[in-house]
Amino acid sequence: DIQMTQSPFSVSASVGDSVTITCRASQGIGRWLAWYQQKPGKAPRLLIYKTSTLQSGVPPRFSGSGSGTEFTLTISSLQPEDFATYFCQQGESLPQTFGGGTKVEI
Amino acid sequence: EVELLQSGGGLVQPGGSLRLSCAASGFIFSNYAMTWVRQAPGKGLEWVSSISGSGRIYYADSVKGRFTISRDNSKNTVSLQMDTLRADDTAVYYCAKETCGTDCYFSSDSWGPGTLVSVS
Numbered sequence: 001d002i003q004m005t006q007s008p009f010s011v012s013a014s015v016g017d018s019v020t021i022t023c024r025a026s027q028g029i030g031r032w033l034a035w036y037q038q039k040p041g042k043a044p045r046l047l048i049y050k051t052s053t054l055q056s057g058v059p060p061r062f063s064g065s066g067s068g069t070e071f072t073l074t075i076s077s078l079q080p081e082d083f084a085t086y087f088c089q090q091g092e093s094l095p096q097t098f099g100g101g102t103k104v105e106i
Numbered sequence: 107e108v109e110l111l112q113s114g115g116g117l118v119q120p121g122g123s124l125r126l127s128c129a130a131s132g133f134i135f136s137n138y139a140m141t142w143v144r145q146a147p148g149k150g151l152e153w154v155s156s157i158s159g160s161g162r163i164y165y166a167d168s169v170k171g172r173f174t175i176s177r178d179n180s181k182n183t184v185s186l187q188m189d190t191l192r193a194d195d196t197a198v199y200y201c202a203k204e205t206c207g208t209d210c211y212f213s214s215d216s217w218g219p220g221t222l223v224s225v226s
Contacts, residue, residue, distance in 0.1 A: 032212045034212065034213035034214075036151075042219075043200055043217035043218065043219055043220055044143075044151065044200070044214075044217055045217070046205070046213055046214060046215045046216075049205055049212060049213035049215070050212065050213075055215060087150065087151055089151070089213065091211055091212025091213050092212070094153070094156065094164050094211055095153050095164075095166050095167075096141070096143075096153040096156075096211060097153065098150055098151040098152070098153070099150070100150050101150050101151075
């Protein structure tokens, strides 16, 4: 199985800050990387797929980049509603595997 | 608008069985693969099983032989029959619609609200 490692585990930030989260795959996954946002008690929400394609309705302050084994999610100008946990997920092959999550908190 | 309504779940003793269902609307159901993902309390996300639009099936090793995924394209539903449940199956279970089509699995663009399965 492909292992996904996210960092940092958590990050403290303020409204207006820019935050970058990193996800590393244990082997090359091309650009088959997705990012999700999850708030407490809620289902995950797809933000980005295929590394950098923004899901419909997601604000452009979210962006993704990378390829192969290293990927990043950047949230520019954090808004109050962005405080949540973020997960990466590889879609190169089944089983889908997820990173451990990054909590973005105030 | 895509909607996934989940039912089933609850408290069951170890060794018992439960059936989860997910009713889909707002898209051509048979054109998309569907996936179950679970999340143990306070933990991350774990892929459980997927089924293609035509019924091709995939399982995580942790549930293979115990869980059975199925779909009814005439009723727009996907189900997960869970047998021989163990304490480590305790989790919120989400059904999700795959983004790309009938038999590809690179991301899930719509998720149900989740249903709690407690094995104790």
